Amino acid sequence: MSTVSPEATSKVARGLEGVVAAATQLSDVRGNEGKLVYRGYDINDLAEHSTFEETVDLLWYGTLPTRDLLNKLTTKLSAARPLPHEVLEGMELLPKYASPMDVLRSVVSILGVHDPDGVSNSVSANVRKSIRLTAQIPTIIASWHNISKGRKPIAPRFDLSHAANFLYMLDGKEPTAEAARILDIALILHMDHGLNASTFVARSIASTESDMYSAISGAIGALKGPLHGGANEAVMKMLVQLGDISKVEPYAKETLASKGKISGFGHRIYRTNDPRALQLRRIAGDLAKHSGNTKWYDMSEKMRDVMARERPNIYVNVDFYSASVYYTLGIPIDLFTPIFAISRVAGWTAHVMEQLMDNRIMRPESLYTGPQDQKYVPIEQRS
Ligand SMILES: CC(C)(COP(=O)(O)OP(=O)(O)OC[C@H]1O[C@@H](n2cnc3c(N)ncnc32)[C@H](O)[C@@H]1OP(=O)(O)O)[C@@H](O)C(=O)NCCC(=O)NCCS
Numbered sequence: 001m002s003t004v005s006p007e008a009t010s011k012v013a014r015g016l017e018g019v020v021a022a023a024t025q026l027s028d029v030r031g032n033e034g035k036l037v038y039r040g041y042d043i044n045d046l047a048e049h050s051t052f053e054e055t056v057d058l059l060w061y062g063t064l065p066t067r068d069l070l071n072k073l074t075t076k077l078s079a080a081r082p083l084p085h086e087v088l089e090g091m092e093l094l095p096k097y098a099s100p101m102d103v104l105r106s107v108v109s110i111l112g113v114h115d116p117d118g119v120s121n122s123v124s125a126n127v128r129k130s131i132r133l134t135a136q137i138p139t140i141i142a143s144w145h146n147i148s149k150g151r152k153p154i155a156p157r158f159d160l161s162h163a164a165n166f167l168y169m170l171d172g173k174e175p176t177a178e179a180a181r182i183l184d185i186a187l188i189l190h191m192d193h194g195l196n197a198s199t200f201v202a203r204s205i206a207s208t209e210s211d212m213y214s215a216i217s218g219a220i221g222a223l224k225g226p227l228h229g230g231a232n233e234a235v236m237k238m239l240v241q242l243g244d245i246s247k248v249e250p251y252a253k254e255t256l257a258s259k260g261k262i263s264g265f266g267h268r269i270y271r272t273n274d275p276r277a278l279q280l281r282r283i284a285g286d287l288a289k290h291s292g293n294t295k296w297y298d299m300s301e302k303m304r305d306v307m308a309r310e311r312p313n314i315y316v317n318v319d320f321y322s323a324s325v326y327y328t329l330g331i332p333i334d335l336f337t338p339i340f341a342i343s344r345v346a347g348w349t350a351h352v353m354e355q356l357m358d359n360r361i362m363r364p365e366s367l368y369t370g371p372q373d374q375k376y377v378p379i380e381q382r383s
Pocket residue numbers: 015226227228229231256259260261262263264265266267268269311314317318319
Protein backbone atom coordinates (compact mmCIF):
# COMPACT_ATOMS: atom_id res chain seq x y z
CA MET A 1 0.00 0.00 0.00
CA SER A 2 1.30 3.43 -0.90
CA THR A 3 1.33 5.85 2.02
CA VAL A 4 1.93 8.93 -0.12
CA SER A 5 -0.46 11.77 0.64
CA PRO A 6 -2.42 13.52 -2.11
CA GLU A 7 -0.63 16.76 -1.07
CA ALA A 8 2.78 15.21 -1.76
CA THR A 9 1.58 13.79 -5.08
CA SER A 10 0.19 17.15 -6.14
CA LYS A 11 3.69 18.64 -5.79
CA VAL A 12 5.04 16.47 -8.59
CA ALA A 13 5.64 18.72 -11.62
CA ARG A 14 4.19 16.31 -14.21
CA GLY A 15 6.06 16.70 -17.46
CA LEU A 16 8.28 19.21 -15.56
CA GLU A 17 5.70 21.90 -16.36
CA GLY A 18 6.70 25.25 -14.91
CA VAL A 19 10.16 24.03 -13.86
CA VAL A 20 13.02 26.31 -14.93
CA ALA A 21 15.96 23.91 -15.28
CA ALA A 22 18.51 26.04 -17.13
CA ALA A 23 19.43 29.62 -17.91
CA THR A 24 20.10 30.23 -21.59
CA GLN A 25 21.14 33.06 -23.87
CA LEU A 26 20.19 31.13 -26.99
CA SER A 27 16.45 31.44 -27.49
CA ASP A 28 13.49 33.01 -25.72
CA VAL A 29 10.08 31.40 -26.18
CA ARG A 30 7.46 33.97 -25.16
CA GLY A 31 4.37 31.81 -24.95
CA ASN A 32 1.85 34.52 -24.11
CA GLU A 33 3.01 36.90 -26.85
CA GLY A 34 3.54 34.22 -29.50
CA LYS A 35 7.11 35.38 -29.97
CA LEU A 36 10.33 33.45 -30.53
CA VAL A 37 13.67 35.18 -30.29
CA TYR A 38 17.18 33.85 -31.02
CA ARG A 39 19.85 35.85 -29.16
CA GLY A 40 17.62 38.93 -29.20
CA TYR A 41 16.54 38.65 -32.87
CA ASP A 42 12.90 38.01 -33.69
CA ILE A 43 12.41 34.77 -35.61
CA ASN A 44 10.33 36.62 -38.23
CA ASP A 45 13.22 38.99 -38.91
CA LEU A 46 15.64 36.09 -39.26
CA ALA A 47 13.25 34.09 -41.48
CA GLU A 48 12.91 37.07 -43.81
CA HIS A 49 16.52 38.21 -44.01
CA SER A 50 18.89 35.51 -42.76
CA THR A 51 20.04 32.09 -43.93
CA PHE A 52 20.53 28.78 -42.12
CA GLU A 53 24.32 29.24 -42.06
CA GLU A 54 24.12 32.81 -40.77
CA THR A 55 21.64 31.84 -38.06
CA VAL A 56 23.89 28.97 -36.96
CA ASP A 57 26.74 31.48 -36.69
CA LEU A 58 24.52 33.74 -34.59
CA LEU A 59 23.49 30.90 -32.30
CA TRP A 60 26.96 29.44 -31.77
CA TYR A 61 29.00 32.64 -31.55
CA GLY A 62 26.45 35.09 -30.14
CA THR A 63 26.41 37.84 -32.79
CA LEU A 64 25.47 38.19 -36.43
CA PRO A 65 28.71 37.47 -38.32
CA THR A 66 30.66 39.77 -40.60
CA ARG A 67 30.88 38.62 -44.24
CA ASP A 68 34.36 37.26 -43.56
CA LEU A 69 33.31 35.24 -40.49
CA LEU A 70 30.24 33.88 -42.27
CA ASN A 71 32.38 32.79 -45.23
CA LYS A 72 34.72 30.98 -42.83
CA LEU A 73 31.91 29.06 -41.12
CA THR A 74 30.17 28.28 -44.43
CA THR A 75 33.42 26.89 -45.84
CA LYS A 76 33.99 24.74 -42.75
CA LEU A 77 30.40 23.45 -42.82
CA SER A 78 30.49 22.51 -46.49
CA ALA A 79 33.95 20.91 -46.24
CA ALA A 80 32.74 18.67 -43.39
CA ARG A 81 29.78 17.24 -45.39
CA PRO A 82 31.24 13.88 -46.54
CA LEU A 83 30.92 10.91 -44.19
CA PRO A 84 33.90 8.68 -43.41
CA HIS A 85 33.78 5.85 -45.98
CA GLU A 86 33.68 3.19 -43.21
CA VAL A 87 30.48 4.81 -41.93
CA LEU A 88 28.87 4.79 -45.38
CA GLU A 89 29.89 1.16 -45.83
CA GLY A 90 28.40 0.34 -42.42
CA MET A 91 25.13 1.96 -43.46
CA GLU A 92 24.94 -0.43 -46.41
CA LEU A 93 24.74 -3.30 -43.89
CA LEU A 94 21.70 -1.93 -42.03
CA PRO A 95 18.30 -3.49 -42.75
CA LYS A 96 16.63 -1.54 -45.56
CA TYR A 97 13.38 -1.25 -43.60
CA ALA A 98 15.04 0.75 -40.80
CA SER A 99 13.40 4.15 -40.28
CA PRO A 100 15.49 7.22 -41.15
CA MET A 101 15.31 8.51 -37.55
CA ASP A 102 16.57 5.19 -36.16
CA VAL A 103 19.37 5.16 -38.70
CA LEU A 104 20.22 8.79 -37.93
CA ARG A 105 20.41 8.10 -34.17
CA SER A 106 22.60 5.04 -34.72
CA VAL A 107 24.91 6.60 -37.32
CA VAL A 108 25.47 9.73 -35.21
CA SER A 109 26.55 7.43 -32.41
CA ILE A 110 28.97 5.61 -34.75
CA LEU A 111 30.35 8.94 -36.01
CA GLY A 112 31.34 9.68 -32.42
CA VAL A 113 33.72 6.72 -32.54
CA HIS A 114 35.32 8.04 -35.74
CA ASP A 115 35.60 11.69 -34.68
CA PRO A 116 39.23 12.79 -34.33
CA ASP A 117 38.26 14.90 -31.32
CA GLY A 118 36.88 11.80 -29.57
CA VAL A 119 35.27 12.47 -26.22
CA SER A 120 37.14 15.71 -25.55
CA ASN A 121 34.95 18.38 -24.00
CA SER A 122 37.32 21.28 -24.64
CA VAL A 123 35.59 24.32 -26.14
CA SER A 124 37.52 24.09 -29.41
CA ALA A 125 36.86 20.32 -29.74
CA ASN A 126 33.15 20.87 -29.14
CA VAL A 127 33.00 23.65 -31.75
CA ARG A 128 34.65 21.33 -34.28
CA LYS A 129 32.26 18.51 -33.38
CA SER A 130 29.28 20.86 -33.70
CA ILE A 131 30.42 21.77 -37.20
CA ARG A 132 30.87 18.12 -38.19
CA LEU A 133 27.53 17.03 -36.74
CA THR A 134 25.64 19.90 -38.37
CA ALA A 135 27.37 19.27 -41.70
CA GLN A 136 27.03 15.48 -41.67
CA ILE A 137 23.46 14.96 -40.45
CA PRO A 138 21.99 15.95 -43.87
CA THR A 139 24.48 13.58 -45.55
CA ILE A 140 23.42 10.69 -43.30
CA ILE A 141 19.73 11.29 -44.03
CA ALA A 142 20.10 11.70 -47.79
CA SER A 143 22.51 8.75 -48.01
CA TRP A 144 20.09 6.51 -46.15
CA HIS A 145 17.25 7.71 -48.38
CA ASN A 146 19.16 6.29 -51.36
CA ILE A 147 20.78 3.26 -49.69
CA SER A 148 17.41 2.08 -48.32
CA LYS A 149 16.10 2.06 -51.89
CA GLY A 150 19.04 0.02 -53.13
CA ARG A 151 20.72 3.03 -54.78
CA LYS A 152 24.20 4.47 -54.30
CA PRO A 153 24.41 7.50 -51.99
CA ILE A 154 24.96 10.82 -53.78
CA ALA A 155 28.11 12.65 -52.69
CA PRO A 156 27.54 16.14 -51.27
CA ARG A 157 28.40 19.22 -53.33
CA PHE A 158 30.50 21.94 -51.76
CA ASP A 159 29.19 24.84 -53.83
CA LEU A 160 25.56 24.63 -52.66
CA SER A 161 23.98 26.05 -49.52
CA HIS A 162 23.17 23.72 -46.62
CA ALA A 163 19.51 23.52 -47.67
CA ALA A 164 20.15 23.23 -51.42
CA ASN A 165 22.80 20.56 -50.93
CA PHE A 166 20.44 18.42 -48.86
CA LEU A 167 17.77 18.53 -51.58
CA TYR A 168 20.45 17.82 -54.20
CA MET A 169 21.71 14.74 -52.30
CA LEU A 170 18.21 13.21 -52.32
CA ASP A 171 17.96 12.75 -56.10
CA GLY A 172 21.06 14.31 -57.68
CA LYS A 173 19.08 17.21 -59.14
CA GLU A 174 19.96 20.75 -58.18
CA PRO A 175 16.82 22.21 -56.57
CA THR A 176 15.18 25.41 -57.76
CA ALA A 177 16.19 28.55 -55.89
CA GLU A 178 12.61 28.73 -54.57
CA ALA A 179 12.66 25.18 -53.11
CA ALA A 180 16.08 25.73 -51.55
CA ARG A 181 14.99 29.02 -49.96
CA ILE A 182 11.78 27.48 -48.57
CA LEU A 183 13.78 24.72 -46.88
CA ASP A 184 16.35 27.29 -45.73
CA ILE A 185 13.60 29.28 -43.97
CA ALA A 186 12.11 26.11 -42.44
CA LEU A 187 15.57 25.26 -41.07
CA ILE A 188 15.89 28.73 -39.51
CA LEU A 189 12.47 28.37 -37.89
CA HIS A 190 13.21 24.96 -36.34
CA MET A 191 16.72 25.72 -35.03
CA ASP A 192 16.14 26.40 -31.36
CA HIS A 193 13.25 26.52 -28.94
CA GLY A 194 14.19 26.89 -25.30
CA LEU A 195 14.24 23.76 -23.19
CA ASN A 196 12.11 21.55 -25.44
CA ALA A 197 12.22 17.78 -24.72
CA SER A 198 15.13 16.88 -27.01
CA THR A 199 17.21 19.90 -25.96
CA PHE A 200 16.60 19.00 -22.32
CA VAL A 201 17.86 15.48 -23.06
CA ALA A 202 20.96 16.88 -24.77
CA ARG A 203 21.70 19.20 -21.84
CA SER A 204 21.07 16.43 -19.29
CA ILE A 205 23.54 14.13 -21.03
CA ALA A 206 26.06 16.95 -21.36
CA SER A 207 25.62 17.75 -17.66
CA THR A 208 27.15 14.38 -16.74
CA GLU A 209 30.30 15.46 -18.64
CA SER A 210 29.61 12.73 -21.18
CA ASP A 211 30.32 13.80 -24.78
CA MET A 212 28.71 15.71 -27.66
CA TYR A 213 27.84 12.61 -29.72
CA SER A 214 26.11 10.94 -26.76
CA ALA A 215 24.11 14.12 -26.17
CA ILE A 216 23.05 14.45 -29.80
CA SER A 217 22.15 10.76 -30.24
CA GLY A 218 19.95 11.03 -27.13
CA ALA A 219 18.35 14.19 -28.47
CA ILE A 220 17.56 12.50 -31.79
CA GLY A 221 15.85 9.70 -29.88
CA ALA A 222 13.70 12.24 -28.05
CA LEU A 223 12.88 14.23 -31.19
CA LYS A 224 11.52 11.14 -32.93
CA GLY A 225 8.48 10.82 -30.65
CA PRO A 226 5.08 11.84 -32.08
CA LEU A 227 4.50 14.34 -29.26
CA HIS A 228 7.70 16.15 -30.34
CA GLY A 229 9.33 16.23 -33.80
CA GLY A 230 7.53 13.11 -34.97
CA ALA A 231 4.34 15.17 -35.17
CA ASN A 232 5.14 16.56 -38.65
CA GLU A 233 5.09 13.05 -40.12
CA ALA A 234 1.91 12.23 -38.19
CA VAL A 235 0.22 15.35 -39.63
CA MET A 236 0.97 14.37 -43.22
CA LYS A 237 -0.03 10.74 -42.68
CA MET A 238 -3.33 12.00 -41.27
CA LEU A 239 -3.96 14.28 -44.27
CA VAL A 240 -3.03 11.56 -46.78
CA GLN A 241 -5.22 9.03 -44.98
CA LEU A 242 -8.18 11.44 -44.93
CA GLY A 243 -7.55 12.09 -48.61
CA ASP A 244 -10.30 14.64 -49.12
CA ILE A 245 -11.31 17.93 -47.56
CA SER A 246 -14.83 16.61 -46.84
CA LYS A 247 -13.35 14.10 -44.37
CA VAL A 248 -11.52 16.70 -42.27
CA GLU A 249 -14.35 18.00 -40.11
CA PRO A 250 -15.92 14.62 -39.23
CA TYR A 251 -12.45 13.25 -38.36
CA ALA A 252 -11.61 16.23 -36.15
CA LYS A 253 -14.92 16.08 -34.33
CA GLU A 254 -14.73 12.33 -33.75
CA THR A 255 -11.14 12.54 -32.52
CA LEU A 256 -11.93 15.35 -30.11
CA ALA A 257 -15.11 13.64 -28.88
CA SER A 258 -13.08 10.56 -27.98
CA LYS A 259 -10.49 12.76 -26.20
CA GLY A 260 -7.92 12.06 -28.89
CA LYS A 261 -5.29 14.55 -30.02
CA ILE A 262 -4.82 16.00 -33.47
CA SER A 263 -1.18 16.13 -34.50
CA GLY A 264 0.22 19.56 -35.23
CA PHE A 265 -1.91 21.31 -32.60
CA GLY A 266 -1.18 22.29 -29.02
CA HIS A 267 1.92 23.38 -27.21
CA ARG A 268 3.17 23.43 -23.63
CA ILE A 269 4.38 27.04 -23.83
CA TYR A 270 2.36 28.90 -26.49
CA ARG A 271 -0.96 30.31 -25.33
CA THR A 272 -1.49 31.96 -28.69
CA ASN A 273 -0.27 31.38 -32.25
CA ASP A 274 3.14 29.74 -32.60
CA PRO A 275 5.10 32.31 -34.67
CA ARG A 276 6.84 29.52 -36.59
CA ALA A 277 3.47 28.09 -37.62
CA LEU A 278 2.38 31.51 -38.93
CA GLN A 279 5.50 31.73 -41.11
CA LEU A 280 5.02 28.18 -42.37
CA ARG A 281 1.33 28.79 -43.02
CA ARG A 282 2.24 31.72 -45.28
CA ILE A 283 4.85 29.62 -47.08
CA ALA A 284 2.43 26.69 -47.44
CA GLY A 285 -0.20 29.00 -48.97
CA ASP A 286 2.25 30.56 -51.45
CA LEU A 287 3.74 27.21 -52.37
CA ALA A 288 0.33 25.65 -52.92
CA LYS A 289 -0.64 28.50 -55.26
CA HIS A 290 2.64 28.39 -57.23
CA SER A 291 2.64 24.61 -57.52
CA GLY A 292 -0.99 24.51 -58.63
CA ASN A 293 -1.70 21.85 -55.99
CA THR A 294 -3.72 23.40 -53.17
CA LYS A 295 -5.23 20.15 -51.85
CA TRP A 296 -3.00 19.69 -48.78
CA TYR A 297 -3.01 23.37 -47.91
CA ASP A 298 -6.81 23.53 -48.25
CA MET A 299 -7.20 20.48 -46.00
CA SER A 300 -4.83 22.04 -43.48
CA GLU A 301 -6.79 25.29 -43.51
CA LYS A 302 -10.01 23.37 -42.98
CA MET A 303 -8.52 21.52 -40.01
CA ARG A 304 -7.35 24.80 -38.56
CA ASP A 305 -10.84 26.33 -38.95
CA VAL A 306 -12.50 23.34 -37.29
CA MET A 307 -10.02 23.40 -34.40
CA ALA A 308 -10.43 27.17 -33.99
CA ARG A 309 -14.16 26.59 -33.56
CA GLU A 310 -14.02 23.39 -31.47
CA ARG A 311 -10.92 24.10 -29.35
CA PRO A 312 -10.21 27.84 -29.59
CA ASN A 313 -7.40 27.64 -27.01
CA ILE A 314 -5.41 25.03 -28.89
CA TYR A 315 -3.36 26.53 -31.73
CA VAL A 316 -1.42 25.08 -34.62
CA ASN A 317 2.23 24.39 -33.87
CA VAL A 318 5.38 24.31 -36.01
CA ASP A 319 4.68 20.78 -37.23
CA PHE A 320 1.32 21.47 -38.80
CA TYR A 321 2.12 23.49 -41.94
CA SER A 322 5.69 22.20 -42.29
CA ALA A 323 4.05 18.89 -43.24
CA SER A 324 2.28 20.17 -46.37
CA VAL A 325 5.24 22.40 -47.25
CA TYR A 326 7.67 19.46 -47.33
CA TYR A 327 5.16 17.22 -49.09
CA THR A 328 4.51 19.78 -51.81
CA LEU A 329 8.28 20.11 -52.27
CA GLY A 330 8.24 16.38 -53.09
CA ILE A 331 10.02 15.26 -49.91
CA PRO A 332 9.02 11.77 -48.68
CA ILE A 333 7.09 11.75 -45.40
CA ASP A 334 9.65 9.67 -43.50
CA LEU A 335 12.22 12.44 -43.99
CA PHE A 336 10.12 15.15 -42.30
CA THR A 337 11.34 14.48 -38.74
CA PRO A 338 14.94 13.98 -39.91
CA ILE A 339 14.70 17.44 -41.52
CA PHE A 340 13.73 18.79 -38.10
CA ALA A 341 16.98 17.23 -36.82
CA ILE A 342 18.97 18.84 -39.68
CA SER A 343 18.01 22.18 -38.19
CA ARG A 344 17.73 21.45 -34.46
CA VAL A 345 21.23 19.97 -34.24
CA ALA A 346 22.54 23.54 -34.37
CA GLY A 347 20.44 24.34 -31.29
CA TRP A 348 21.32 21.10 -29.50
CA THR A 349 25.05 21.62 -29.96
CA ALA A 350 24.77 25.27 -28.87
CA HIS A 351 22.97 24.11 -25.71
CA VAL A 352 25.56 21.42 -24.97
CA MET A 353 28.31 24.04 -25.20
CA GLU A 354 26.32 26.48 -23.06
CA GLN A 355 25.60 23.79 -20.45
CA LEU A 356 29.31 23.00 -20.14
CA MET A 357 30.19 26.66 -19.62
CA ASP A 358 28.40 26.66 -16.26
CA ASN A 359 27.70 23.04 -15.55
CA ARG A 360 25.95 21.28 -12.72
CA ILE A 361 24.69 17.74 -13.15
CA MET A 362 20.92 17.57 -13.85
CA ARG A 363 19.46 15.59 -11.02
CA PRO A 364 15.79 16.21 -10.23
CA GLU A 365 14.00 14.25 -7.54
CA SER A 366 11.21 11.72 -7.70
CA LEU A 367 8.40 10.94 -5.29
CA TYR A 368 8.35 7.28 -4.33
CA THR A 369 4.77 5.98 -4.49
CA GLY A 370 5.43 2.23 -4.32
CA PRO A 371 4.94 -0.19 -1.43
CA GLN A 372 6.92 0.09 1.84
CA ASP A 373 8.30 -2.41 4.35
CA GLN A 374 8.16 -5.48 2.12
CA LYS A 375 9.89 -8.63 3.43
CA TYR A 376 11.90 -10.85 1.07
CA VAL A 377 10.10 -14.15 0.35
CA PRO A 378 12.21 -17.10 -0.91
CA ILE A 379 11.28 -18.03 -4.50
CA GLU A 380 9.92 -21.49 -3.48
CA GLN A 381 7.38 -19.86 -1.19
CA ARG A 382 5.96 -17.39 -3.74
CA SER A 383 2.58 -18.13 -5.29
C1 LIG B 1 2.41 19.40 -27.74
C2 LIG B 1 1.75 18.63 -26.61
C3 LIG B 1 2.55 17.34 -26.38
C4 LIG B 1 1.78 19.48 -25.34
O1 LIG B 1 1.38 18.67 -24.30
P1 LIG B 1 1.00 19.23 -22.84
O2 LIG B 1 1.54 20.57 -22.62
O3 LIG B 1 1.37 18.15 -21.88
O4 LIG B 1 -0.57 19.40 -22.92
P2 LIG B 1 -1.64 18.28 -22.62
O5 LIG B 1 -1.37 17.07 -23.45
O6 LIG B 1 -1.73 18.08 -21.14
O7 LIG B 1 -2.94 18.99 -23.17
C5 LIG B 1 -3.70 19.93 -22.42
C6 LIG B 1 -5.16 19.78 -22.88
O8 LIG B 1 -5.26 20.16 -24.25
C7 LIG B 1 -5.70 19.05 -25.03
N1 LIG B 1 -4.85 18.99 -26.24
C8 LIG B 1 -3.55 19.29 -26.33
N2 LIG B 1 -3.12 19.10 -27.57
C9 LIG B 1 -4.18 18.68 -28.28
C10 LIG B 1 -4.35 18.30 -29.62
N3 LIG B 1 -3.33 18.31 -30.47
N4 LIG B 1 -5.56 17.92 -30.05
C11 LIG B 1 -6.59 17.89 -29.18
N5 LIG B 1 -6.50 18.24 -27.89
C12 LIG B 1 -5.29 18.61 -27.43
C13 LIG B 1 -5.43 17.81 -24.18
O9 LIG B 1 -6.27 16.74 -24.54
C14 LIG B 1 -5.68 18.34 -22.80
O10 LIG B 1 -7.07 18.41 -22.62
P3 LIG B 1 -7.71 18.12 -21.15
O11 LIG B 1 -7.15 19.18 -20.27
O12 LIG B 1 -9.16 18.20 -21.41
O13 LIG B 1 -7.25 16.74 -20.77
C15 LIG B 1 0.27 18.31 -26.96
O14 LIG B 1 -0.40 19.51 -27.28
C16 LIG B 1 0.15 17.30 -28.08
O15 LIG B 1 0.22 16.10 -27.83
N6 LIG B 1 -0.02 17.78 -29.36
C17 LIG B 1 -0.10 16.89 -30.50
C18 LIG B 1 1.30 16.45 -30.90
C19 LIG B 1 2.08 17.58 -31.53
O16 LIG B 1 1.63 18.26 -32.43
N7 LIG B 1 3.33 17.74 -31.05
C20 LIG B 1 4.24 18.73 -31.59
C21 LIG B 1 4.54 19.81 -30.61
S1 LIG B 1 5.47 21.10 -31.33
